[in-house]
Amino acid sequence: MSFDPVSDIQDYLVFGEYGDVNPSITDSSTYTFLSPKKMEELFDHEIEGCFLYSRHWNPINKDLSEALAKLEGAELAQVTSSGMAAISSAIFQLCSMGDEIISGHTIYGGTYAFFKNFLPRFGISVKFININDTDEVVKSISSRTKIIYCESVSNPLLEVADLPALSSVAKANNITLVVDNTFSPLTIAPIMHGADIAIHSLTKFINGTSDCVAGCVCGSSEFIHKLIDINRGASMLLGPVLDSHRAASILKNLHSLHLRIQQHCRNAMFLAENLEGLGIKVFYPGLKSHKHHERINQLRNPDFGYGGMLAIDLGTREIADKLMVRMQEEKVGYLAVSLGYFKTLFSSPSHSTSSEIPVEEQKEIGISEGLIRISVGLDHNIQRTFERIKKCLREVGYK
Numbered sequence: 001m002s003f004d005p006v007s008d009i010q011d012y013l014v015f016g017e018y019g020d021v022n023p024s025i026t027d028s029s030t031y032t033f034l035s036p037k038k039m040e041e042l043f044d045h046e047i048e049g050c051f052l053y054s055r056h057w058n059p060i061n062k063d064l065s066e067a068l069a070k071l072e073g074a075e076l077a078q079v080t081s082s083g084m085a086a087i088s089s090a091i092f093q094l095c096s097m098g099d100e101i102i103s104g105h106t107i108y109g110g111t112y113a114f115f116k117n118f119l120p121r122f123g124i125s126v127k128f129i130n131i132n133d134t135d136e137v138v139k140s141i142s143s144r145t146k147i148i149y150c151e152s153v154s155n156p157l158l159e160v161a162d163l164p165a166l167s168s169v170a171k172a173n174n175i176t177l178v179v180d181n182t183f184s185p186l187t188i189a190p191i192m193h194g195a196d197i198a199i200h201s202l203t204k205f206i207n208g209t210s211d212c213v214a215g216c217v218c219g220s221s222e223f224i225h226k227l228i229d230i231n232r233g234a235s236m237l238l239g240p241v242l243d244s245h246r247a248a249s250i251l252k253n254l255h256s257l258h259l260r261i262q263q264h265c266r267n268a269m270f271l272a273e274n275l276e277g278l279g280i281k282v283f284y285p286g287l288k289s290h291k292h293h294e295r296i297n298q299l300r301n302p303d304f305g306y307g308g309m310l311a312i313d314l315g316t317r318e319i320a321d322k323l324m325v326r327m328q329e330e331k332v333g334y335l336a337v338s339l340g341y342f343k344t345l346f347s348s349p350s351h352s353t354s355s356e357i358p359v360e361e362q363k364e365i366g367i368s369e370g371l372i373r374i375s376v377g378l379d380h381n382i383q384r385t386f387e388r389i390k391k392c393l394r395e396v397g398y399k
Protein backbone atom coordinates (compact mmCIF):
# COMPACT_ATOMS: atom_id res chain seq x y z
CA MET A 1 0.00 0.00 0.00
CA SER A 2 1.45 3.37 -0.95
CA PHE A 3 -0.20 5.46 1.76
CA ASP A 4 0.95 4.08 5.09
CA PRO A 5 0.59 6.86 7.67
CA VAL A 6 1.49 4.70 10.67
CA SER A 7 4.86 3.70 9.20
CA ASP A 8 5.46 7.29 8.13
CA ILE A 9 4.89 8.48 11.70
CA GLN A 10 7.11 5.68 13.05
CA ASP A 11 9.89 6.63 10.63
CA TYR A 12 9.72 10.19 11.83
CA LEU A 13 12.49 10.12 14.45
CA VAL A 14 12.89 13.32 16.37
CA PHE A 15 15.78 13.57 18.80
CA GLY A 16 15.79 15.70 21.91
CA GLU A 17 18.48 18.28 22.45
CA TYR A 18 20.81 15.73 24.11
CA GLY A 19 19.81 12.75 22.04
CA ASP A 20 16.69 12.19 24.15
CA VAL A 21 14.34 9.67 22.54
CA ASN A 22 11.53 12.17 22.98
CA PRO A 23 11.92 15.64 21.52
CA SER A 24 12.78 18.29 24.09
CA ILE A 25 9.96 20.47 25.37
CA THR A 26 10.71 24.12 24.82
CA ASP A 27 9.93 25.94 28.01
CA SER A 28 10.18 29.35 26.37
CA SER A 29 7.96 31.94 24.81
CA THR A 30 10.84 33.71 23.09
CA TYR A 31 14.18 32.78 21.50
CA THR A 32 17.59 34.45 21.30
CA PHE A 33 19.36 35.55 18.13
CA LEU A 34 23.06 35.98 17.54
CA SER A 35 22.49 38.99 15.33
CA PRO A 36 19.77 41.58 14.72
CA LYS A 37 20.12 40.85 11.01
CA LYS A 38 18.97 37.25 11.46
CA MET A 39 15.99 38.43 13.48
CA GLU A 40 15.00 40.82 10.71
CA GLU A 41 15.28 37.98 8.17
CA LEU A 42 12.97 35.78 10.20
CA PHE A 43 10.25 38.43 10.14
CA ASP A 44 10.47 38.28 6.39
CA HIS A 45 10.48 34.52 5.86
CA GLU A 46 10.81 31.27 7.77
CA ILE A 47 14.30 29.92 8.40
CA GLU A 48 14.65 26.19 9.02
CA GLY A 49 15.47 25.43 12.66
CA CYS A 50 15.16 29.06 13.70
CA PHE A 51 12.43 30.22 16.10
CA LEU A 52 11.18 33.67 16.96
CA TYR A 53 8.27 33.55 19.37
CA SER A 54 6.15 30.62 20.55
CA ARG A 55 2.82 31.90 19.26
CA HIS A 56 4.34 31.72 15.81
CA TRP A 57 6.11 28.36 16.09
CA ASN A 58 7.86 26.49 18.81
CA PRO A 59 9.97 23.35 18.24
CA ILE A 60 7.75 20.71 19.85
CA ASN A 61 4.58 22.11 18.24
CA LYS A 62 6.39 21.84 14.95
CA ASP A 63 7.33 18.21 15.68
CA LEU A 64 3.74 17.32 16.53
CA SER A 65 2.47 19.20 13.48
CA GLU A 66 4.84 17.30 11.19
CA ALA A 67 3.71 13.96 12.61
CA LEU A 68 0.06 14.96 12.12
CA ALA A 69 0.77 15.98 8.54
CA LYS A 70 2.03 12.42 7.98
CA LEU A 71 -1.12 11.02 9.58
CA GLU A 72 -3.23 12.83 6.99
CA GLY A 73 -0.86 12.64 4.02
CA ALA A 74 -0.70 16.45 4.03
CA GLU A 75 2.30 18.58 3.12
CA LEU A 76 2.13 20.44 6.40
CA ALA A 77 0.01 20.93 9.50
CA GLN A 78 -0.39 23.31 12.37
CA VAL A 79 -1.48 22.44 15.88
CA THR A 80 -3.88 24.70 17.75
CA SER A 81 -5.21 25.03 21.28
CA SER A 82 -8.53 23.31 20.42
CA GLY A 83 -10.47 21.74 17.58
CA MET A 84 -12.68 24.83 17.42
CA ALA A 85 -9.55 27.00 17.15
CA ALA A 86 -8.42 24.89 14.20
CA ILE A 87 -11.83 25.26 12.53
CA SER A 88 -12.21 28.99 13.19
CA SER A 89 -8.65 29.82 12.10
CA ALA A 90 -9.01 27.89 8.85
CA ILE A 91 -12.39 29.51 8.09
CA PHE A 92 -11.19 33.03 8.86
CA GLN A 93 -8.11 32.45 6.72
CA LEU A 94 -10.22 31.40 3.74
CA CYS A 95 -13.25 33.71 4.00
CA SER A 96 -13.78 37.45 3.91
CA MET A 97 -16.88 39.59 4.29
CA GLY A 98 -19.53 38.61 1.74
CA ASP A 99 -18.24 35.09 1.25
CA GLU A 100 -20.34 31.95 1.60
CA ILE A 101 -19.80 28.49 2.99
CA ILE A 102 -21.77 25.40 2.02
CA SER A 103 -21.93 23.03 4.96
CA GLY A 104 -23.51 19.73 5.79
CA HIS A 105 -26.19 20.17 8.47
CA THR A 106 -25.14 17.16 10.52
CA ILE A 107 -21.96 18.66 11.90
CA TYR A 108 -20.52 19.02 15.38
CA GLY A 109 -22.74 21.28 17.51
CA GLY A 110 -19.97 23.79 18.25
CA THR A 111 -19.14 24.14 14.58
CA TYR A 112 -22.83 24.52 13.77
CA ALA A 113 -23.19 27.30 16.36
CA PHE A 114 -20.03 29.04 15.08
CA PHE A 115 -21.35 28.93 11.52
CA LYS A 116 -24.91 29.89 12.34
CA ASN A 117 -24.54 32.42 15.16
CA PHE A 118 -21.05 33.83 14.91
CA LEU A 119 -19.87 34.04 11.30
CA PRO A 120 -22.83 36.22 10.15
CA ARG A 121 -21.47 38.98 12.43
CA PHE A 122 -18.52 39.14 10.05
CA GLY A 123 -20.62 39.07 6.90
CA ILE A 124 -19.85 35.40 6.19
CA SER A 125 -22.95 33.31 5.56
CA VAL A 126 -23.41 29.56 5.69
CA LYS A 127 -25.91 27.46 3.73
CA PHE A 128 -26.70 24.27 5.61
CA ILE A 129 -27.65 21.50 3.23
CA ASN A 130 -27.74 17.73 2.89
CA ILE A 131 -24.11 17.20 1.96
CA ASN A 132 -24.94 13.69 0.75
CA ASP A 133 -27.04 15.12 -2.05
CA THR A 134 -24.37 16.17 -4.55
CA ASP A 135 -26.99 17.84 -6.77
CA GLU A 136 -28.01 20.04 -3.85
CA VAL A 137 -24.35 20.90 -3.26
CA VAL A 138 -23.94 21.95 -6.89
CA LYS A 139 -27.19 23.98 -6.83
CA SER A 140 -26.11 25.82 -3.67
CA ILE A 141 -22.88 27.13 -5.19
CA SER A 142 -22.71 30.84 -5.99
CA SER A 143 -19.91 33.11 -7.13
CA ARG A 144 -19.28 33.89 -3.43
CA THR A 145 -18.88 30.28 -2.32
CA LYS A 146 -15.41 29.78 -0.85
CA ILE A 147 -15.73 26.57 1.13
CA ILE A 148 -17.53 23.24 1.07
CA TYR A 149 -17.42 22.00 4.64
CA CYS A 150 -18.24 18.57 6.00
CA GLU A 151 -17.22 15.86 8.44
CA SER A 152 -15.85 12.65 6.92
CA VAL A 153 -17.98 10.69 9.39
CA SER A 154 -20.71 12.89 10.76
CA ASN A 155 -22.04 13.42 14.22
CA PRO A 156 -24.15 11.69 15.52
CA LEU A 157 -25.57 9.42 12.78
CA LEU A 158 -22.18 8.47 11.38
CA GLU A 159 -23.02 9.31 7.80
CA VAL A 160 -20.01 9.06 5.52
CA ALA A 161 -19.29 11.95 3.15
CA ASP A 162 -18.77 11.16 -0.52
CA LEU A 163 -15.37 12.83 -0.51
CA PRO A 164 -14.38 12.08 -4.13
CA ALA A 165 -17.66 13.56 -5.40
CA LEU A 166 -17.41 16.63 -3.17
CA SER A 167 -13.80 17.09 -4.19
CA SER A 168 -14.58 17.08 -7.90
CA VAL A 169 -17.41 19.61 -7.39
CA ALA A 170 -15.08 21.79 -5.32
CA LYS A 171 -12.24 21.60 -7.83
CA ALA A 172 -14.51 22.36 -10.78
CA ASN A 173 -15.69 25.53 -9.03
CA ASN A 174 -12.41 26.64 -7.48
CA ILE A 175 -13.75 26.05 -3.97
CA THR A 176 -11.79 24.73 -0.98
CA LEU A 177 -13.02 21.43 0.47
CA VAL A 178 -12.53 21.46 4.25
CA VAL A 179 -13.15 18.18 6.09
CA ASP A 180 -13.33 17.63 9.84
CA ASN A 181 -11.85 14.15 10.35
CA THR A 182 -12.14 14.01 14.14
CA PHE A 183 -14.34 10.87 14.14
CA SER A 184 -12.15 8.85 11.81
CA PRO A 185 -8.39 9.29 12.23
CA LEU A 186 -6.50 6.49 10.41
CA THR A 187 -9.74 4.91 9.16
CA ILE A 188 -10.30 7.67 6.58
CA ALA A 189 -7.72 10.11 5.19
CA PRO A 190 -9.75 12.90 3.52
CA ILE A 191 -6.80 14.49 1.70
CA MET A 192 -6.15 11.15 -0.03
CA HIS A 193 -9.70 11.44 -1.41
CA GLY A 194 -9.32 14.99 -2.67
CA ALA A 195 -9.97 17.22 0.35
CA ASP A 196 -7.83 20.36 0.49
CA ILE A 197 -7.80 20.70 4.26
CA ALA A 198 -8.32 18.12 7.01
CA ILE A 199 -9.06 19.26 10.54
CA HIS A 200 -8.93 17.39 13.84
CA SER A 201 -9.98 17.94 17.36
CA LEU A 202 -6.96 16.22 18.91
CA THR A 203 -9.00 16.21 22.13
CA LYS A 204 -10.69 13.01 20.97
CA PHE A 205 -9.14 9.83 19.52
CA ILE A 206 -5.72 11.23 18.63
CA ASN A 207 -4.82 12.17 22.18
CA GLY A 208 -7.11 9.50 23.57
CA THR A 209 -6.79 10.22 27.27
CA SER A 210 -9.40 12.99 27.71
CA ASP A 211 -6.91 15.11 29.64
CA CYS A 212 -6.59 18.11 27.35
CA VAL A 213 -8.14 20.10 24.53
CA ALA A 214 -6.23 20.61 21.27
CA GLY A 215 -6.65 20.69 17.50
CA CYS A 216 -4.87 20.80 14.18
CA VAL A 217 -5.21 21.96 10.59
CA CYS A 218 -3.56 19.82 7.87
CA GLY A 219 -3.16 21.06 4.31
CA SER A 220 -0.83 22.33 1.65
CA SER A 221 2.42 23.95 2.63
CA GLU A 222 1.13 27.15 1.02
CA PHE A 223 -2.02 27.22 3.14
CA ILE A 224 -0.29 26.44 6.46
CA HIS A 225 2.26 29.16 5.77
CA LYS A 226 -0.58 31.59 5.14
CA LEU A 227 -2.20 30.55 8.39
CA ILE A 228 0.90 31.40 10.44
CA ASP A 229 2.04 34.40 8.42
CA ILE A 230 3.31 36.92 10.95
CA ASN A 231 1.33 39.84 9.54
CA ARG A 232 -1.69 38.17 7.90
CA GLY A 233 -2.19 34.70 9.31
CA ALA A 234 -5.45 33.96 11.16
CA SER A 235 -3.72 31.54 13.47
CA MET A 236 -0.82 33.88 14.21
CA LEU A 237 -3.12 36.86 14.79
CA LEU A 238 -6.01 35.18 16.62
CA GLY A 239 -3.40 33.37 18.71
CA PRO A 240 -4.80 29.89 19.53
CA VAL A 241 -1.39 28.46 20.39
CA LEU A 242 -1.06 25.00 21.93
CA ASP A 243 1.01 24.80 25.10
CA SER A 244 4.30 23.03 24.41
CA HIS A 245 3.94 20.61 27.35
CA ARG A 246 0.64 19.47 25.91
CA ALA A 247 2.09 19.12 22.44
CA ALA A 248 4.72 16.79 23.92
CA SER A 249 2.17 14.56 25.65
CA ILE A 250 -0.09 14.41 22.58
CA LEU A 251 2.86 13.43 20.39
CA LYS A 252 3.62 10.48 22.69
CA ASN A 253 -0.02 9.38 22.62
CA LEU A 254 -0.10 9.68 18.82
CA HIS A 255 2.39 6.80 18.63
CA SER A 256 -0.14 4.34 20.04
CA LEU A 257 -3.05 5.64 17.97
CA HIS A 258 -3.00 2.71 15.50
CA LEU A 259 -3.30 0.13 18.28
CA ARG A 260 -6.04 2.05 20.00
CA ILE A 261 -8.01 2.59 16.80
CA GLN A 262 -7.84 -1.13 16.02
CA GLN A 263 -9.24 -1.96 19.44
CA HIS A 264 -11.88 0.81 19.33
CA CYS A 265 -12.98 -0.51 15.93
CA ARG A 266 -13.06 -4.15 17.00
CA ASN A 267 -15.09 -3.36 20.12
CA ALA A 268 -17.49 -1.04 18.30
CA MET A 269 -18.12 -3.65 15.60
CA PHE A 270 -18.82 -6.28 18.25
CA LEU A 271 -21.32 -4.08 20.09
CA ALA A 272 -22.94 -2.87 16.86
CA GLU A 273 -23.55 -6.41 15.60
CA ASN A 274 -24.78 -7.73 18.91
CA LEU A 275 -27.03 -4.77 19.70
CA GLU A 276 -28.52 -5.01 16.22
CA GLY A 277 -29.00 -8.71 16.92
CA LEU A 278 -31.26 -7.73 19.83
CA GLY A 279 -33.48 -5.85 17.40
CA ILE A 280 -32.22 -2.38 18.36
CA LYS A 281 -31.83 0.28 15.70
CA VAL A 282 -28.07 0.72 15.45
CA PHE A 283 -26.14 3.27 13.40
CA TYR A 284 -22.65 1.97 12.62
CA PRO A 285 -20.99 2.22 9.20
CA GLY A 286 -19.53 -1.25 9.63
CA LEU A 287 -23.02 -2.78 9.52
CA LYS A 288 -24.53 -3.76 6.19
CA SER A 289 -27.71 -2.01 7.33
CA HIS A 290 -25.94 1.38 7.47
CA LYS A 291 -26.78 3.49 4.46
CA HIS A 292 -23.13 4.31 3.78
CA HIS A 293 -21.63 0.88 4.34
CA GLU A 294 -20.58 0.54 0.69
CA ARG A 295 -19.19 4.05 0.62
CA ILE A 296 -17.01 3.64 3.68
CA ASN A 297 -15.65 0.42 2.20
CA GLN A 298 -14.42 2.45 -0.75
CA LEU A 299 -12.88 5.17 1.40
CA ARG A 300 -11.47 3.43 4.44
CA ASN A 301 -7.97 2.24 5.17
CA PRO A 302 -8.30 -1.57 5.13
CA ASP A 303 -5.77 -1.87 7.99
CA PHE A 304 -8.47 -0.56 10.30
CA GLY A 305 -12.15 -1.17 10.92
CA TYR A 306 -15.09 1.19 10.80
CA GLY A 307 -14.35 3.52 13.70
CA GLY A 308 -15.06 3.60 17.39
CA MET A 309 -18.36 5.48 17.34
CA LEU A 310 -21.85 4.07 17.16
CA ALA A 311 -25.37 5.27 17.94
CA ILE A 312 -28.48 3.44 19.05
CA ASP A 313 -32.06 4.67 18.88
CA LEU A 314 -34.23 3.58 21.79
CA GLY A 315 -37.29 5.49 20.65
CA THR A 316 -37.99 7.71 23.63
CA ARG A 317 -35.99 10.10 25.74
CA GLU A 318 -37.23 8.44 28.90
CA ILE A 319 -35.77 5.03 28.07
CA ALA A 320 -32.56 6.53 26.70
CA ASP A 321 -32.02 8.58 29.88
CA LYS A 322 -32.72 5.61 32.15
CA LEU A 323 -30.41 3.36 30.17
CA MET A 324 -27.51 5.82 30.33
CA VAL A 325 -27.84 6.13 34.12
CA ARG A 326 -27.97 2.34 34.51
CA MET A 327 -25.00 1.81 32.17
CA GLN A 328 -22.93 4.20 34.26
CA GLU A 329 -23.91 2.35 37.45
CA GLU A 330 -23.00 -0.97 35.81
CA LYS A 331 -19.55 0.42 34.86
CA VAL A 332 -20.15 0.20 31.12
CA GLY A 333 -18.64 3.69 30.96
CA TYR A 334 -19.34 7.33 31.72
CA LEU A 335 -22.35 9.47 30.94
CA ALA A 336 -20.27 12.23 29.38
CA VAL A 337 -19.87 14.14 26.14
CA SER A 338 -16.72 13.86 24.03
CA LEU A 339 -15.23 10.75 22.46
CA GLY A 340 -12.11 8.76 21.75
CA TYR A 341 -11.36 8.09 25.42
CA PHE A 342 -10.00 4.71 26.57
CA LYS A 343 -13.23 4.18 28.49
CA THR A 344 -16.66 4.13 26.93
CA LEU A 345 -18.52 7.46 26.89
CA PHE A 346 -22.17 7.94 26.07
CA SER A 347 -24.58 10.85 25.78
CA SER A 348 -27.85 11.79 24.20
CA PRO A 349 -27.03 14.04 21.20
CA SER A 350 -30.51 15.52 21.06
CA HIS A 351 -30.07 17.12 24.50
CA SER A 352 -26.33 17.72 24.52
CA THR A 353 -23.87 17.81 21.65
CA SER A 354 -26.49 18.49 18.97
CA SER A 355 -28.74 20.73 21.10
CA GLU A 356 -27.51 23.80 19.19
CA ILE A 357 -29.52 22.44 16.27
CA PRO A 358 -33.22 23.45 16.62
CA VAL A 359 -35.51 20.49 17.50
CA GLU A 360 -37.42 20.76 14.21
CA GLU A 361 -34.18 20.55 12.25
CA GLN A 362 -33.00 17.65 14.42
CA LYS A 363 -36.13 15.73 13.46
CA GLU A 364 -35.59 16.41 9.77
CA ILE A 365 -32.00 15.19 10.01
CA GLY A 366 -33.11 12.04 11.85
CA ILE A 367 -31.74 12.79 15.31
CA SER A 368 -34.33 11.16 17.56
CA GLU A 369 -34.86 12.00 21.23
CA GLY A 370 -34.13 8.38 22.05
CA LEU A 371 -30.74 8.41 20.36
CA ILE A 372 -27.65 7.53 22.41
CA ARG A 373 -24.20 8.17 20.95
CA ILE A 374 -21.56 5.78 22.21
CA SER A 375 -17.81 6.20 21.96
CA VAL A 376 -16.66 2.65 22.53
CA GLY A 377 -13.67 2.22 24.83
CA LEU A 378 -10.68 -0.09 24.80
CA ASP A 379 -12.41 -2.79 26.89
CA HIS A 380 -10.40 -5.99 27.04
CA ASN A 381 -13.53 -8.12 27.45
CA ILE A 382 -16.18 -6.60 25.23
CA GLN A 383 -18.44 -9.66 25.62
CA ARG A 384 -18.69 -8.84 29.32
CA THR A 385 -19.50 -5.21 28.45
CA PHE A 386 -22.23 -6.40 26.09
CA GLU A 387 -23.74 -8.63 28.82
CA ARG A 388 -23.86 -5.60 31.12
CA ILE A 389 -25.58 -3.45 28.48
CA LYS A 390 -28.08 -6.26 27.89
CA LYS A 391 -28.84 -6.40 31.61
CA CYS A 392 -29.38 -2.61 31.68
CA LEU A 393 -31.66 -2.80 28.64
CA ARG A 394 -33.81 -5.45 30.34
CA GLU A 395 -34.01 -3.40 33.54
CA VAL A 396 -35.16 -0.21 31.84
CA GLY A 397 -37.89 -2.23 30.15
CA TYR A 398 -36.60 -2.15 26.63
CA LYS A 399 -38.38 -5.13 25.07
Ligand SMILES: *Cc1c(COP(=O)(O)O)cnc(C)c1O
Pocket residue numbers: 082083084085108110111151155180182183201202203204213214215
Ligand atom coordinates in the same frame (compact mmCIF):
# COMPACT_ATOMS: atom_id res chain seq x y z
C1 LIG B 1 -15.01 17.93 19.66
C2 LIG B 1 -15.16 18.21 18.23
C3 LIG B 1 -14.80 19.47 17.70
C4 LIG B 1 -14.30 20.59 18.56
O1 LIG B 1 -13.07 20.29 19.16
P1 LIG B 1 -12.56 20.92 20.55
O2 LIG B 1 -11.23 20.29 20.72
O3 LIG B 1 -13.56 20.56 21.59
O4 LIG B 1 -12.50 22.39 20.35
C5 LIG B 1 -14.94 19.66 16.35
N1 LIG B 1 -15.42 18.70 15.54
C6 LIG B 1 -15.80 17.50 16.02
C7 LIG B 1 -16.33 16.47 15.07
C8 LIG B 1 -15.68 17.21 17.37
O5 LIG B 1 -16.06 16.02 17.84
